[in-house]
Amino acid sequence: MDIREEKGNIYIDKVIDFNIEQTLECGQCFHFERLDNMEYAVIAYGRLLHIKQEKDTLILYGKTKAEAENIWIPYFDLERDYGKIKSTLLKKDEKLKEAITEKYGVRILNQEFYETLISFIISQNKQIPHIKKIVFALSDTYGEPIGEIGGKTYYSFPTLERLGEVTEDNYRELKTGFRAPYLKCASDMLNSTLKEKEIRELSYDAAKEMLMQIKGVGEKVANCVLLFGLSHRNAFPVDVWIKRTMEAVYFDGADTSKEKIMEFARDRFGEYGGYAQQYLFFYGRDGGIGVTSKAKGQVGENK
DSSP: OEEEEETTEEEEESOOSOOHHHHHHTSSOOSEEEEETTEEEEEETTEEEEEEEETTEEEETTOOHHHIIIIIHHHTTTTSOHHHHHHHHHHHOGGGHHHHHHTTTOOOOOOOHHHHHHHHHHTTTOBHHHHHHHHHHHHHHHSOEEEEETTEEEEOOOOHHHHTTOOHHHHHHTTOGGGHHHHHHHHHHHTTTOOHHHHHTSOHHHHHHHHTTSTTOOHHHHHHHHHHTSOOTTOOOOOHHHHHHHHHHHSTTOOOOHHHHHHHHHHHHGGGHHHHHHHHHHHHHHHTTTSOGGGTTBOSOOO
16 A cells, blocks of 8 residues: 555555445445545544545545545554455355455444444434434534535534533434434433543443443444444444344344344354454345345344
8 A cells, every 4th residue: 555645635556455435335334425436525533535446546635644644544444454354254254255255345444433323323223324314414413514525515523522412302303213312311421421441441341331331222233333433343233134144144044033143253253253244244235135125225223
């Protein structure tokens, strides 16, 4: 991977095992907008990024080398050796070959902890377009303007302090439905007892237990936060798509409990569980494995 600055833009060349569309559209984040083929507006860490991929080159428009190196390369996890990860997973399980081959360019984003928590509480039993709509509405209402692309103004995700001021009724006004009290509980805890520094120092099991003290946060949401917001790469979230995909690939299509699936994943994939989950989730969702196509796009947990 090489980085160069040219005419006010940053070019990252020789990027391998990465596809911007697959990485953003695989259901792990919701604060982005597709502008064109392989071109996106991405909002993260209070910043706006206009990014485009041309073969093995990423173009970061209007960015400095320092911001690319300190914010966006870590965010997209570009310095991690995904070739090694794929090789290790395939040695553990050749059944992953088709999923890894098809979704070769997925990387796990390093997202901001509290935004990941709020976003995945919103995601419960919702389809991706609706989740994104609410995340953008929350940002437009309580965030700050951070830039424009093509004449459109984009807003940051609200700060922790601003979230603390959002009431349950405010959340309901954003069409969050039954999730409003869950979001209010999470917002309050983030501003009081739930401190990122402390939760990052905990083991996977202890951190999951703490997250599940939040009203409405179950195993799936907790594992999504652990994987995407706290860097526990062994986390294996089980939602409707993973359940169906795992049943089809590993359990001869038999109805299998989420607990048994998580135990199987823990034994089979170990510390690489999160990577396996992303390949399988995206592959299963796009292929409609085990279901008719009418359910495609749903990432929420069926409670």
